[in-house]
Amino acid sequence: MAPELPTAADVDRAAALLGPVIPPTPLQRADRLSALTGLDVWLKREDLTPVRSYKARGAYTVLAGLSEEERSRGVTCASAGNHAQGVAFACARAGVHATIFLPRTTPRQKRDRVAALGGDQVEVVIAGEAYDDAAVAASDFAAASGATVVPAFDHAGIVAGQGTVAAEILAQASDLGWAPDALVLPVGGAGLIAGCLTVLGERLPGVRVVAAEPAGAASLAAALAAGGPVELETVDPFVDGAAVRRVGDLTYRAVAEARALVDLSVAAVPEGLICVEMLDLYQVDGIIAEPAGALAPAALRLPAAGGLADLAPGSRVVVVVSGGNNDVSRYADIVERALVHEGLKHYFLVEFPQEPGALRRFLDHVLGPDDDITLFEYTKRNNRETGPALVGIEMQSADDLAGLLARMEESRLRVEKVPPDSPLFGFVLS
Numbered sequence: 001m002a003p004e005l006p007t008a009a010d011v012d013r014a015a016a017l018l019g020p021v022i023p024p025t026p027l028q029r030a031d032r033l034s035a036l037t038g039l040d041v042w043l044k045r046e047d048l049t050p051v052r053s054y055k056a057r058g059a060y061t062v063l064a065g066l067s068e069e070e071r072s073r074g075v076t077c078a079s080a081g082n083h084a085q086g087v088a089f090a091c092a093r094a095g096v097h098a099t100i101f102l103p104r105t106t107p108r109q110k111r112d113r114v115a116a117l118g119g120d121q122v123e124v125v126i127a128g129e130a131y132d133d134a135a136v137a138a139s140d141f142a143a144a145s146g147a148t149v150v151p152a153f154d155h156a157g158i159v160a161g162q163g164t165v166a167a168e169i170l171a172q173a174s175d176l177g178w179a180p181d182a183l184v185l186p187v188g189g190a191g192l193i194a195g196c197l198t199v200l201g202e203r204l205p206g207v208r209v210v211a212a213e214p215a216g217a218a219s220l221a222a223a224l225a226a227g228g229p230v231e232l233e234t235v236d237p238f239v240d241g242a243a244v245r246r247v248g249d250l251t252y253r254a255v256a257e258a259r260a261l262v263d264l265s266v267a268a269v270p271e272g273l274i275c276v277e278m279l280d281l282y283q284v285d286g287i288i289a290e291p292a293g294a295l296a297p298a299a300l301r302l303p304a305a306g307g308l309a310d311l312a313p314g315s316r317v318v319v320v321v322s323g324g325n326n327d328v329s330r331y332a333d334i335v336e337r338a339l340v341h342e343g344l345k346h347y348f349l350v351e352f353p354q355e356p357g358a359l360r361r362f363l364d365h366v367l368g369p370d371d372d373i374t375l376f377e378y379t380k381r382n383n384r385e386t387g388p389a390l391v392g393i394e395m396q397s398a399d400d401l402a403g404l405l406a407r408m409e410e411s412r413l414r415v416e417k418v419p420p421d422s423p424l425f426g427f428v429l430s
């Protein structure tokens with residue numbers, strides 16, 4: 001028999017448990033996004049919890065419900081990083097030992113935070129290349145040791161705990177004298193949106209909800225189209241906090257049932273656009289967001305505002321910033337992806353004549369006055385008239401590309417533009 005779905009009352013009980021441990025996170029107006037969209041945008045700052053994401057809510061709710069026998073056997077979980085931090089935080093306070101499995105793609109910053117939050121109560125094990133590999137390892141460990149698995153999303157206690165985000169939003173908005181016209185929620189395994197819809201369907205029926213998920217890991221859209229959870233063939237791991245191959249069974253049921261109560265749409269957000277928003281959050285708003293944390297705000301930059309374009313100007317929209325555990329070493333990659341997404345950076349394979357002055361002619365007659373070469377990889381070939389070069393060019397405006405391509409055509413050089421979906425492009429970004 002399938003487990004019962006949590007109710008709004010279950011969310012209230014979770015909120016009572018969490019109250020002494022996790023203070024409510026701020027609800028702040030987003031001036032930049034409001035100006036960009038013409039809407040009245042507010043950010044729910046889940047990046048400001050003690051573990052810098054909403055994941056501590058569900059983890060602590062589950063741990064608080066364990067029996068003494070279950071506590072004595074310890075717990076285990078698999079995570080891309082944020083859920084692990086939530087479990088580590090909860091275990092340190094409850095005195096319960098945890099063995100936590102992380103995939104190798106988990107940024108070092110998150111690995112270190114898991115260890116720091118859990119202290120002596122936590123053992124970290126690196127297993128597999130993606131979240132799903134770590135989940136198998138955690139399941140095998142639980143079967144052998146008797147430890148209780150604390151799922152990242154597919155559990156009634158997790159859903160109830162994450163649902164406290166929506167409960168707080170409604171309470172905070174009410175204190176300000178309004179109710180949201182729409183909410184934009186990030187989606188990975190769908191634990192957060194399942195919990196929030198549990199509350200919204202009962203207490204704010206008819207509200208517009210946008211489920212924002214990475215274009216490279218659109219597991220909720222696939223599930224809704226298929227009528228049940230399905231496993232994606234491939235997943236782009238860049239948005240590591242939401243790169244899930246398959247949404248949960250229970251979380252899918254909660255979302256599917258709530259569709260009759262709220263106005264739900266799903267938006268696939270390109271990874272490059274997420275990077276653009278991450279940089280604006282940091283440079284304009286002073287908010288450090290990880291890729292999954294910028295997922296929901298980035299959805300507002302989609303054509304038709306991610307499904308909100310028909311809202312009246314000034315409509316109040318609450319957007320969840322779900323996490324702030326970004327590794328500073330990733331910013332070079334983030335800047336690169338943002339430039340490519342905005343059409344400001346392009347890569348070309350150019351066949352240069354192996355003769356003096358060839359590069360100078362390229363610089364003088366092909367490159368525009370505001371274009372900058374950011375990459376030039378060239379290998380001289382013996383006994384060849386031409387040699388290939390990989391050239392990266394950054395522009396001041398995306399409109400400059402047409403002129404560059406025309407000058408390349410006139411130059412009679414053999415030039416091949418490297419498309420973003422090319423394996424070579426992936427090599428450049430690595």
